[in-house]
Amino acid sequence: MPSRQIPQRTVDVLRQHLDIVLLAVGIPCQLYIPTDASYAAAEKKDIFSTPDDYVHTQYSANCWIEWNPSTYRLKKLGLFTEETLPILVWFGHQATNQSGEIVNVDIVQHSYFKLDAQYIPGNFTEAEEFEIVNIGVRGMHDAMVLKSYSAAPRRKQV
Numbered sequence: 001m002p003s004r005q006i007p008q009r010t011v012d013v014l015r016q017h018l019d020i021v022l023l024a025v026g027i028p029c030q031l032y033i034p035t036d037a038s039y040a041a042a043e044k045k046d047i048f049s050t051p052d053d054y055v056h057t058q059y060s061a062n063c064w065i066e067w068n069p070s071t072y073r074l075k076k077l078g079l080f081t082e083e084t085l086p087i088l089v090w091f092g093h094q095a096t097n098q099s100g101e102i103v104n105v106d107i108v109q110h111s112y113f114k115l116d117a118q119y120i121p122g123n124f125t126e127a128e129e130f131e132i133v134n135i136g137v138r139g140m141h142d143a144m145v146l147k148s149y150s151a152a153p154r155r156k157q158v
Contacts, residue, residue: 033057
C-alpha cells in the first residue's frame, strides 16, 4: 500500500507554480499578518481578544479571489461554513516585505488583506479590508502543498 507521501521536490514545484500563476493573473493587495508574539498573546485571551490585540506585519502580495463560491466548492477545499458563504481566497507562498525583499509567508487566522476599490464587486462596496477566518489545507502529509482561505469583510468600529 502506498504511503501517500509527497516528495519535497514535488511540493516545491507546486508551490512555485502557484506563485507564478498568482504573479501573472492575481490581484495586487496589501497583506497584513500578525506577528507570532501578538498572535500568541491574543490567542490566550480567547473570545475576549480584539483586533487591536494583534500587531501586524505588512506585505505586498497577489491573491486570487472567488467572491461567490458554492457550498460544494468550499467543502471540496476543506472549508466548512454554517449559514453565510464566505469569500474564497488563494495567496502565494511568498510576498514582498516593506524593505522590498521577497520572503516566505505563513498566513494565519486574523491576517487580513486590503484591496483597491476597483477590484471589489458591487455587493461589497462598504469593505476594503477582508479578514482570514478559516484555512483549508489540501495535499498534506509531510508538507503542505496548497492552502485556501475563507475571508469575510473586516469589522471596523464606527
